[in-house]
Amino acid sequence: MDLPGLIPGNSEQPIDVTIRRQLVPMTLDAAEAVGPTWQRAGNRFLLRIPNIARFLLEEGRSIAFEAEDAATPQDISVFLSGSVFGILLHQRNHLVLHASAVLAGGKAVLFCGVSGAGKSTLAAALVERGYPLVADDQCAIELGEDGIPHTHADGRLLRLWERSIAELGLDSRRGDPMRNRLRKFYVHPATASDVPVAVGAIYVLGEVRDSQQPRVERPNVVDATKLIAANAYRPLLVRRLGQREAYFQGGAKIATTAGIFRLRRPLGFDRVAATIAALEEHWASIGLRNGAS
Numbered sequence: 001m002d003l004p005g006l007i008p009g010n011s012e013q014p015i016d017v018t019i020r021r022q023l024v025p026m027t028l029d030a031a032e033a034v035g036p037t038w039q040r041a042g043n044r045f046l047l048r049i050p051n052i053a054r055f056l057l058e059e060g061r062s063i064a065f066e067a068e069d070a071a072t073p074q075d076i077s078v079f080l081s082g083s084v085f086g087i088l089l090h091q092r093n094h095l096v097l098h099a100s101a102v103l104a105g106g107k108a109v110l111f112c113g114v115s116g117a118g119k120s121t122l123a124a125a126l127v128e129r130g131y132p133l134v135a136d137d138q139c140a141i142e143l144g145e146d147g148i149p150h151t152h153a154d155g156r157l158l159r160l161w162e163r164s165i166a167e168l169g170l171d172s173r174r175g176d177p178m179r180n181r182l183r184k185f186y187v188h189p190a191t192a193s194d195v196p197v198a199v200g201a202i203y204v205l206g207e208v209r210d211s212q213q214p215r216v217e218r219p220n221v222v223d224a225t226k227l228i229a230a231n232a233y234r235p236l237l238v239r240r241l242g243q244r245e246a247y248f249q250g251g252a253k254i255a256t257t258a259g260i261f262r263l264r265r266p267l268g269f270d271r272v273a274a275t276i277a278a279l280e281e282h283w284a285s286i287g288l289r290n291g292a293s
Helices: 073-091 118-128 162-167 221-230 235-240 244-257 268-287
Strands: 018-022 038-041 044-049 051-058 062-067 094-098 099-104 109-110 134-135 139-143 149-151 158-161 174-177 184-187 197-208 214-217 261-264
Touching: 038 197, 038 221, 044 073, 044 174, 044 244, 051 073, 062 073, 073 094, 094 244, 099 118, 099 139, 109 149, 118 149, 118 158, 118 162, 134 139, 134 221, 139 244, 149 244, 158 162, 162 184, 197 221, 214 268, 221 235, 221 244, 221 261, 235 244, 244 261, 261 268
Parallel strands: 018 062, 109 197, 197 261
Antiparallel strands: 038 044, 044 051, 051 062, 094 139, 099 109, 099 134, 139 149, 149 197, 158 184, 174 184, 214 261
């Protein structure tokens, strides 16, 4: 199974996830929870993307898939490396955020928000400024043995709409389209991190009017903790997998050890430089020195 959109890794590392094509059932026996397109039974999770494929995930370690109808390998790979892997990370009890991240001051800086909030565009602009890409679209966080939240490099290319690519001057880095008839493309980052790193800060993106300057606000710990759960990757899964308490505790830990902030900035590609300047100023104020490392 070809998986486009991935950054080549170290082939000598132990296998962490097994992906295989095989027959996948339509239902799970003794399902404990059922949704419109999914079922869960113990450590098994069945997801059906109608007319694309059925995916069976087990113990956060293996993924089996069976294509449906006239689905193309390209169609399957988009869901496999996106939503399906997000579910697998949930199975591992990671905090999985709908976020993109770069490396700044030796730590991961995450940008959360709904689809279309500009997470990938902001991350891509920062990568061009010399901040290595850590993850795009989903970030997996776990507490290390030292109690410090760490996020994992996801090994995926950036995913950007055609206009963002043009406005940021990234045409030379543009790869294949994610799906036919979709004007969203894989984009090769200038540099990327490939190791877990401590979380330095999390920003939830918001918008201000064009005449206003970008600003960073720090909510209280309770509100900051709520922002983590609100920006989970597939929030419904958090509830159905019984992980709400883990997100609350993890969010409180992140709020006190790293910091959770609101980044309000004007939209528009001509204001990206001002947003980056505001970020770099804020990083300096919280001890994240300017620069990637």
